[in-house]
Amino acid sequence: MSASLVLHVRDPAYVPASVADMEQVLLQVGLIGKSWGDSAQQRYLIGEHFLQLVTFLGCAPAIELEPPAKGNTEFCHVGISGIYAAPRFVADTQSVLPRCPHCRKRYADWQFAIQSWRTDPAYRTHCPACQRSLSPTELDWCQSAGFGHFFIYIYNIYPREAIPTEALLNTLSKVTGLTWDYFYTRESCELEGD
Ligand SMILES: [Zn+2]
Known part of the structure; x- marks a missing residue:
């Protein structure tokens, strides 16, 4: 599993009606183009506006945007996860x-908080430093984790190699009526089971 830039709706309770609905949204904003591959997950080549919607940072190496001849997945493309019955922590x-x-x-004991949240999404803990009440979903994960019923993966992007533009996040927010956020994964540790 390679590194990815992951887009998601900030509200972990949000459930889209279908993957097809989300596909329409991404086609409309030009993030995705033709569907690609034959895996269980929906994958797409980058869309016509992709390079205006994702900013590659200065020192990024040459990013492969075309599928390699041998059919492997080591190039920049987009995938939509399934829609999970329960929200996941990635x-x-x-x-x-x-x-x-x-x-x-820093909130060090997060693994316990996540386990409790998995059992009960309404679980709240408190910060040991300032004592304020908080849900694990309200912690600042510093772009290294996120919650949701589904995720949009932009594959083969390493942490901070590229960022979604304000325009992309704003457009997704406008089209869906929800606030979007992003993070990076390298191992895709899905701590939430099916
Ligand atoms: Zn605090």
């Missing part, structure tokens, strides 16, 4: 270090 690695959104102190 993290870059097991060693992510979220911060309290109020006092910015």
